[in-house]
Amino acid sequence: MSKRVMLIEDEPNIIEAISFILSREGLAVETHSDGTTANEKLRACRPDLLILDVMLPGKSGYDILRELREDTATAELPVLMLTARGQSRDREMAERAGVSAFMTKPFSNAEMLETVRALVAGGA
Amino acid sequence: MARDTLTGSRIRERRVILGMKQAELARRADISASYLNLIEHNRRRIGGKLLLDIAEILGVEPSVLTEGAEAALIATLREAALRTQASGAELDRLDEFAGRFPGWARLLADNRARIDTLERSVEALTDRLAHDPHLADALHEMLTMVTAIRSTASILAEPGDLDPDWQRRFHRNIYEDSARLAESSRSLVSYLEAEGKAAAESGTPQEEVEALFEAADYHIALLDAGAAPERAVQEMGGALSSTARALLHRAFSRYAADAAAMPLAQVLEAVVGTGTDPLALARRFGTDPARAMRRLASLPADAPCGAVGLAICDASGVFTFRKPLPDFPIPRFGADCPLWPLFPALSRPMSVLSRVLHAAGRQSGAVTAIAFAQPAGPPELNREPVFEAHMMIAPATRRSTDEAEEVGITCRICPRIACRARREPSLLGDPAQQGF
Secondary structure (H helix, E strand, C coil), X not given: CCCEEEEECCCHHHHHHHHHHHHHCCCEEEXXXXXXXHHHHHHHHCXXXXXXXXXXXXXXXXXXXXXXXXXXXXXXXXXXXEECCCCHXXXXXXXXXXXXXXXECCCCHHHHHHHHHHHHCCCC | CCHHHHHHHHHXXXXXXXXXXXXXXXHHHCCCHHHHHHHHCCCCCCCHHHHHHHHHHHCCCHHHHHHCCCHHHHHHHHHHHHHCHHHCCCHXXXXXXXXXXXXXXXXXXXXXXXXXXXXXXXXXXXXXXXXXXXXXXXXXXXXXXXXXXXXXXXXXXXXXXXXHHHHHHHHHHHHHHHHHHHHHHHHHHHHHHHHHHHHHHHCCHHHHHHHHHHXXXXXXXXXHCCCCHHHHHHHHCCCCCHHHHHHHHHHHHXXXXXXXXXXXXXXXXXXXXXXXXXXHHHHHHCCCHHHHHHHHHCCCCCCCCCCCEEEEEECCCCEEEEECECCECCCCCCCCCCCCCHHHHHHCCCCCEEEEXXXXXXXXXXXXXXXXXXXXXCCCCCCCCCEEEEEEEEECCHHHXXXXXXXXXXXXXXXXXXXXXXXXXCXXXXXXXXXX
């Protein structure tokens, strides 16, 4: 059975490109674009990996991550965070919130695939 | 060496410039050459008729010999030298330099001021880059577009066949994203050009407004003549940035309300009797001392009460208005002295505090500072008032000058080494001796 990846991102063409390359890799990709309902969607989907954008409508990626770390069902879920801000304080903020890996936009597809493979295999 | 003790040096310099022998000047002034020599080396004080005679022979006003170069110029040069300590500038010969080479001295002082303005512009631009929400949004939008284009283009560039439907979709996506990227880039460039130009030329919006008031000598005749604030902003603030115009509108609205409550003609008549006493003036017009201070500071330069300076700060201590006096500068960038009564007034609202102050390290006169804090707006139910403090400054009388309390202008160049209010080491002393 293929691994499930959930992508929470609000930019349609990024969703399309990432979904394409991950699906081609044999992963089942589920997408969502709204911050406020992200955690409900996660509980229903129960993915093996979450790819999470920081700036989302309704709720930030940091808040979503904090909430899912407090829930025992999702506390250990690998999370790859995507952000357009690559400053050290943004990285620190993501680490404090419990991120597994952090990627700054614009990233390459190869970099994305390598990180996703490592995370679904159980290491970042 | 004090400025008034350098009269002899100035006589010597003037005589040398004229190519006159010491013996000749002594003969024409009817004194011995040895006595003139003592005077020229500042070992004998000179005044009265002899000073008038020598000034006449040398073809200068007596004040040029006794006062030397302009006090503000000397102060600026002193600050310039202290801020570049490694320069090795001879501070003890500052008067001599400014007196002998006033043109060069003015050039140096102007360049120092220009450096200050440029440094402030750099700070403003850096601050804008780091914290401007519009800029952050624009950059985020651009990076998002670039990410989408890069990711999609990488898929299209891969070797091997791609399903024609996917190929069409990705081509369309790249086309859409590149159009959005072009639009975002244009919008960002326009924004940076407009805002960056304003910041580079004038610093912060607050500084733009201050520059306008300074250029008008703090007296806005248009508003005193009854013009609406909007009209005055339109006529005088056309070159300002949009934020500065908003600040100017607020300042002009307050000015207009003050002018309506205390009409110019009546104030000019009243100050003949009250002088610069804001309490007496406030009583005369049935208003609050803060408004009286603002009116005093907005009078024309030839008002009978003389020059009045003013500093206004909000409850956080940030200046919202500043009108310095030559004898009492108010720093431009908020590094002022906590010993000024302006700040204690914030913790003692509705009390009028009066102090005679002397700016430490300056050969200038004392000033009387009167400070007063009051709520910035009308009372509101169950809400704490927000206070605003005013400090008016005016040249002190000769009698009160003897009691002057020494305060600083900014910590960095303040000679009060062991000051209890010190927040950073002074360039004038060893940091260890200053509690750092």
